Amino acid sequence: xxxxxxxxxxxxxxxxxxxxxxxxxxxxxxxxxxxxxxxxxxxxxxxxxxxxxxxxxxxxxxxxxxxxxxxxxxxxxxxxxxxxxxxxxxx
Amino acid sequence: xxxxxxxxxxxxxxxxxxxxxxxxxxxxxxxxxxxxxxxxxxxxxxxxxxxxxxxxxxxxxxxxxxxxxxxxxxxxxxxxxxxxxxxxxxxxxxxxxxxxxxxxxxxxxxxxxxxxxxxxxxxxxxxxxxxxxxxxxxxxxxxxxxxxxxxxxxxxxxxxxxxxxxxxxxxxxxxxxxxxxxxxxxxxxxxxxxxxxxxxxxxxxxxxxxxxxxxxxxxxxxxxxxxxxxxxxxxxxxxx
Numbered sequence: 001x002x003x004x005x006x007x008x009x010x011x012x013x014x015x016x017x018x019x020x021x022x023x024x025x026x027x028x029x030x031x032x033x034x035x036x037x038x039x040x041x042x043x044x045x046x047x048x049x050x051x052x053x054x055x056x057x058x059x060x061x062x063x064x065x066x067x068x069x070x071x072x073x074x075x076x077x078x079x080x081x082x083x084x085x086x087x088x089x090x091x
Numbered sequence: 092x093x094x095x096x097x098x099x100x101x102x103x104x105x106x107x108x109x110x111x112x113x114x115x116x117x118x119x120x121x122x123x124x125x126x127x128x129x130x131x132x133x134x135x136x137x138x139x140x141x142x143x144x145x146x147x148x149x150x151x152x153x154x155x156x157x158x159x160x161x162x163x164x165x166x167x168x169x170x171x172x173x174x175x176x177x178x179x180x181x182x183x184x185x186x187x188x189x190x191x192x193x194x195x196x197x198x199x200x201x202x203x204x205x206x207x208x209x210x211x212x213x214x215x216x217x218x219x220x221x222x223x224x225x226x227x228x229x230x231x232x233x234x235x236x237x238x239x240x241x242x243x244x245x246x247x248x249x250x251x252x253x254x255x256x257x258x259x260x261x262x263x264x265x266x267x268x269x270x271x272x273x274x275x276x277x278x279x280x281x282x283x284x285x286x287x288x289x290x291x292x293x294x295x296x297x298x299x300x301x302x303x304x305x306x307x308x309x310x311x312x313x314x315x316x317x318x319x320x321x322x323x324x325x326x327x328x329x330x331x
Contacts, residue, residue, distance in 0.1 A: 016127040016128040016192060017127060019128055019188055019189070019192035020128060020130045020192075023131040023135065023184075023188045023189065024134060026181070026188065027134055027138070027181050027184075027185060030180060030181045034294070038297065038298070038301060041301055041305070042301060045301065045305050045308055048305075048308045048312070049308050049311075052308060052312055052315060055315050056315065059315070
């Protein structure tokens with residue numbers, strides 16, 4: 001890679017170079033801002049998902065205490081939840 | 092569901108960008124008139140073309156939504172317009188930098204190409220407040236689709252009007268009487284266009300995955316909110 005870079009001709013980074021570099025940097029910055037916004041959205045989704053998982057677990061424990069010994073039914077709670085939402089599309 | 096093929100698409104986008112940038116800086120010859128500044132062309136023009144095509148694609152998805160009443164198409168339309176607006180911002184900014192370097196001004200108000208693109212951008216900037224001003228989700232989707240179809244039809248009309256107008260300073264690169272771009276520049280431009288188009292598709296898919304995941308979580312919340320054992324819910328009501 002270094003040999004390839006060494007063999008390539010030098011870029012004419014004079015007066016025009018700063019504008020060309022500026023344009024490409026602006027493009028990268030716009031992309032990075034978008035990725036940053038998406039990262040915060042994904043963090044929020046992860047947080048919500050954790051909350052939902054906690055609630056589902058609490059319910060499983062509550063059900064376990066109400067009817068001890070029904071292990072098969074308890075373990076399928078998350079499955080039944082996902083089956084309820086199956087077939088969902090985009091928001 | 093929407094994440095299928097995203098990894099392959101991302102890799103293809105990165106490879107296309109690597110090839111494109113290599114061609115731009117190490118293969119395409121320097122333009123005789125503008126010199127090195129013309130390298131912005133390989134970024135600015137594909138961004139503008141992708142944004143305009145994205146707006147039209149958003150309109151086509153909106154037509155599908157209005158015809159089928161399937162909310163999936165509304166989501167597609169929204170995401171296509173959203174990513175296109177981001178690309179339009181990139182096109183405007185890189186264009187302003189090129190204008191400053193080439194013409195000595197950041198913006199030229201009597202140039203139809205620039206002003207028309209700004210009008211299209213501002214038109215689509217009103218899509219968000221228009222959409223989210225409507226609370227009822229069905230009406231929101233329907234009205235947003237009508238907006239997307241109308242604005243999507245405006246884009247090619249606007250493009251044709253600008254092509255027919257007498258340009259003052261903005262170059263007409265394609266389909267000129269002189270024959271347009273030389274082969275090496277055209278190849279570099281086409282590869283750059285493919286790279287930017289792949290980026291557009293990747294980001295649309297990425298956004299759809301995020302929206303789908305968010306929707307699934309909301310559905311899970313609703314399912315948990317349904318009456319059941321130990322039904323004291325800690326979940327706040329959903330706000331659109």
